[in-house]
Amino acid sequence: MAATVIVIGAGPAGVRAAQALVEAGLRPVVIDESRRDGGQIYRRQPEGFTRTYDTLYGTEAQRARALHEAFDALRPHIDHMPDTLVWNVAPNAVHVVSGTHHRELAFDALIICSGAADRVMPVPGWHHAGTYSLGGAQVALKSQGCAIGSRVVMMGTGPLLYLVAAQYVKAGATVSAVLDTSTFAQRLRALPQLLAIPSTLKKGIALMGILKDARVPIHRGITPVEVRGTPERGVQAVRVTLADGAMLEVECDAVALGYHLRSETQLADLAGCEFRFDHALQQWLPVADEDGRSNVRGVYLAGDGARVRGADAAERAGRLAALAAIKDIGMTCNEDDANKLRTQLSRFTRFAAGLRTAFPWPARFAATLPDETIVCRCEAVTAGELRRVVNDMGAKEANRAKAFSRVGMGRCQGRFCAHAGAEVIAAQARVPLEAVGRLRGQAPVKPLPMALAPHEDMETSE
Amino acid sequence: MIERADVIVIGGGIVGTSTAFFLRRRKRSVILLERGLTGQQASGVNFGGVRRQGRALEQLAMSNRALDTWRRSRELLGEDVEFLPSGHTRVCYHAHDAEYFHRYAADARAYGLDLDVLEGAALFRRFPFLGRDVLAASISPLDGHANPRLAAPAFGRAAARLGARIVENTEVVRVEKEAGGFRVESATGDVYRAEQVLICAGAWANALSTQFGEPAPLTARGPQMAVTEPVPYVFQFSMGVYTSIKEESVYFRQIPRGNIVLGGGPPGPADAGTRRASVLPANTVAQMAQFCRMVPAMRPLHVIRVWSGVESYLPDSEPVIGPSTKADGLFYAFGFSGSGFQIGPGVGETLAELLDSGSTPVDLTSFSIGRFQRASSTHAESVTSETSP
Numbered sequence: 001m002a003a004t005v006i007v008i009g010a011g012p013a014g015v016r017a018a019q020a021l022v023e024a025g026l027r028p029v030v031i032d033e034s035r036r037d038g039g040q041i042y043r044r045q046p047e048g049f050t051r052t053y054d055t056l057y058g059t060e061a062q063r064a065r066a067l068h069e070a071f072d073a074l075r076p077h078i079d080h081m082p083d084t085l086v087w088n089v090a091p092n093a094v095h096v097v098s099g100t101h102h103r104e105l106a107f108d109a110l111i112i113c114s115g116a117a118d119r120v121m122p123v124p125g126w127h128h129a130g131t132y133s134l135g136g137a138q139v140a141l142k143s144q145g146c147a148i149g150s151r152v153v154m155m156g157t158g159p160l161l162y163l164v165a166a167q168y169v170k171a172g173a174t175v176s177a178v179l180d181t182s183t184f185a186q187r188l189r190a191l192p193q194l195l196a197i198p199s200t201l202k203k204g205i206a207l208m209g210i211l212k213d214a215r216v217p218i219h220r221g222i223t224p225v226e227v228r229g230t231p232e233r234g235v236q237a238v239r240v241t242l243a244d245g246a247m248l249e250v251e252c253d254a255v256a257l258g259y260h261l262r263s264e265t266q267l268a269d270l271a272g273c274e275f276r277f278d279h280a281l282q283q284w285l286p287v288a289d290e291d292g293r294s295n296v297r298g299v300y301l302a303g304d305g306a307r308v309r310g311a312d313a314a315e316r317a318g319r320l321a322a323l324a325a326i327k328d329i330g331m332t333c334n335e336d337d338a339n340k341l342r343t344q345l346s347r348f349t350r351f352a353a354g355l356r357t358a359f360p361w362p363a364r365f366a367a368t369l370p371d372e373t374i375v376c377r378c379e380a381v382t383a384g385e386l387r388r389v390v391n392d393m394g395a396k397e398a399n400r401a402k403a404f405s406r407v408g409m410g411r412c413q414g415r416f417c418a419h420a421g422a423e424v425i426a427a428q429a430r431v432p433l434e435a436v437g438r439l440r441g442q443a444p445v446k447p448l449p450m451a452l453a454p455h456e457d458m459e460t461s462e
Numbered sequence: 463m464i465e466r467a468d469v470i471v472i473g474g475g476i477v478g479t480s481t482a483f484f485l486r487r488r489k490r491s492v493i494l495l496e497r498g499l500t501g502q503q504a505s506g507v508n509f510g511g512v513r514r515q516g517r518a519l520e521q522l523a524m525s526n527r528a529l530d531t532w533r534r535s536r537e538l539l540g541e542d543v544e545f546l547p548s549g550h551t552r553v554c555y556h557a558h559d560a561e562y563f564h565r566y567a568a569d570a571r572a573y574g575l576d577l578d579v580l581e582g583a584a585l586f587r588r589f590p591f592l593g594r595d596v597l598a599a600s601i602s603p604l605d606g607h608a609n610p611r612l613a614a615p616a617f618g619r620a621a622a623r624l625g626a627r628i629v630e631n632t633e634v635v636r637v638e639k640e641a642g643g644f645r646v647e648s649a650t651g652d653v654y655r656a657e658q659v660l661i662c663a664g665a666w667a668n669a670l671s672t673q674f675g676e677p678a679p680l681t682a683r684g685p686q687m688a689v690t691e692p693v694p695y696v697f698q699f700s701m702g703v704y705t706s707i708k709e710e711s712v713y714f715r716q717i718p719r720g721n722i723v724l725g726g727g728p729p730g731p732a733d734a735g736t737r738r739a740s741v742l743p744a745n746t747v748a749q750m751a752q753f754c755r756m757v758p759a760m761r762p763l764h765v766i767r768v769w770s771g772v773e774s775y776l777p778d779s780e781p782v783i784g785p786s787t788k789a790d791g792l793f794y795a796f797g798f799s800g801s802g803f804q805i806g807p808g809v810g811e812t813l814a815e816l817l818d819s820g821s822t823p824v825d826l827t828s829f830s831i832g833r834f835q836r837a838s839s840t841h842a843e844s845v846t847s848e849t850s851p
Contacts, residue, residue: 088743095743102747393615400499403506403611411691411766443741447691447764450750 009113011039013303013318020322022077029079037071087444089270103455109325114305118258125227130235134258147173149254155179157359158260166210177250183221193354269441277434284438292321313348366423376417378410396429414439467491470656473663475505479617480810486624488818497633501614507771509725510610515602522573528808539620543613549699550605560598607700607715658791665734665774667796683729684739684770692720712752732772739770775799783829
């Protein structure tokens, strides 16, 4: 019997992994949380929406079209499970839920292409309605053709800051300001590494042109002070300190925040993968070899979910991980193909390092967040409460602080607060970030309905 | 480095920390040695039920003592462990279980535990949300629930404030009797000495009791816990199903901020060596179905997190509490078999009394470790394998 290979995610990594598996004569199962393929970056608009590829994806239109067409060609040769959440991973089986129907799917190999989400740093007032992540603001536009507000401020740092701002401008939305915490000097310092992929660098520079033409105010080297708003009216303004120390207040009715991306590693965690602290990224990441093999036999990691290197790298990493799985199953794989992919990926790794230099994670803000700032929005845990459990209860480790304060215990399970929470703990306990550790992954990856019913296939098979 | 105290407590769960606390109130010097952090294992991951009803009658004297401590916890500990005297209700689906509710209520009254048993129309008037499979309810008005993540660490801090020395991240590898008391050695070679030693190391206790020729057939298992997103606070009590069918035995409590804490059903695997325990996905799925049966209104809710931890079980589901049968001055308290949280502070108070004064009015005979030496070793092993997950 042919091996069962499950691919989680139908973004750039997942689609290219599935393609390589089909080429090898396998029939993979592709499980995706979304209703349509494409992942976050090449998200397809709902049926009945008629925007062109150029409108939707701009400079990435060709890549988006190529990926969609590749996936459409794969459909007869794969088992596609859209709208399906992998909520838990057991040894050699995943547990999935679609609506309220659940089932267990056994695998010989599992390729996790779980993607990335915004890395966020709290700011006072970010709990007001109208505060989104940059990625969330982009999804609203790409999927539904909606802007998050009529006067939008984009704040944070990273390539997405400028990309989303430019996409909003092109869609006709008003971007009231782009507020970047990193500086032009940091960008210059990153230049040699960014030249590893000149075409992408050029696209980035072009985005600046779009914003300049639209006369969007851009401020670099800012320090966020507050998202001003009220519970009734939501976001009303954003206040920052400019590089020269002056205070700036920008009126708006929505704000999108983000500091580059972080890998979505919950599934790798539930699969039992070993994690290591990455000093350059200041993040805990699952351990994987160059081809994407984790330390757990049969579990492979690819794309931004393993390491943020962008969509182009994800396509290659997805294919490479599939080739590794094919080889490990005992089938023949094209070594020349694999070698080429490894060489290409090393350029993306250099480029990703450049992005980190150009748009650094502002760890220093955690130490000076006012006590009343909410760090964990699900559980409404403030920076002050987190500092209290460090000082009064001796909680200098992430899981201990979680046990005492509830930080990271809510719906998102720390996906959006764990990074900043760890920084607050580290600053208060005066220990390196690495010593704070990381929150242990717990199922379900996302909320699981209590009214579960067995999937029809399970009922008939029993 | 050599340190000395009147008593060394090995294990920083709810029993160890509360024993240290009550010993300090009796002015005895205490060193508590904990391999990880206080309250991190069974005491910290359990359901948080502060429940007397359903316990073996022999446990009720200590359980009543414990309730008194829970009720005064804020005053005694100087911090809030979120104890809510909300009442605890057991419900059942089977006629023989309803009959048992009446018998148990009659028996427990003599031990100071008052229960109300409701059936039929009166039952659904009181609990209109219950599924119509439910036959009877047994209500213990004075029981309730507390936050297990906070309780044992709070006892530990209160003991420390009274002068106990709490040593965390210290694994004990050897306990030896010597002239005048005991010598306790850690994995890193630190030596501690005391006249008396209490081993209350949960799933790790057996390795130490074996050093005194008193092995116990202890198995490690993991409770299967879950929690929902916050919803309006309506269940102002803790509730569980009494049944001999393990799959049916689920329980829940709601905390005032709205989340409903869920647990029960068959346990999951746990490993004392790696200190890891897991929630089996199939157990979560089966649990949800049982909750929807007990309280159909839970159907629209979502589980946002599951967790487990390392608990220790004995074949008869009763703990070991009391003196060693082999060494004077050595005491045990472990193997609470998933029911140690509520009774913990009562055990701590009783052991502190016993260690300090040499006696206690509480009858500990049935909890003696000697009961496993009386059984043949082959018999004990076969019982263990039957009850292993």
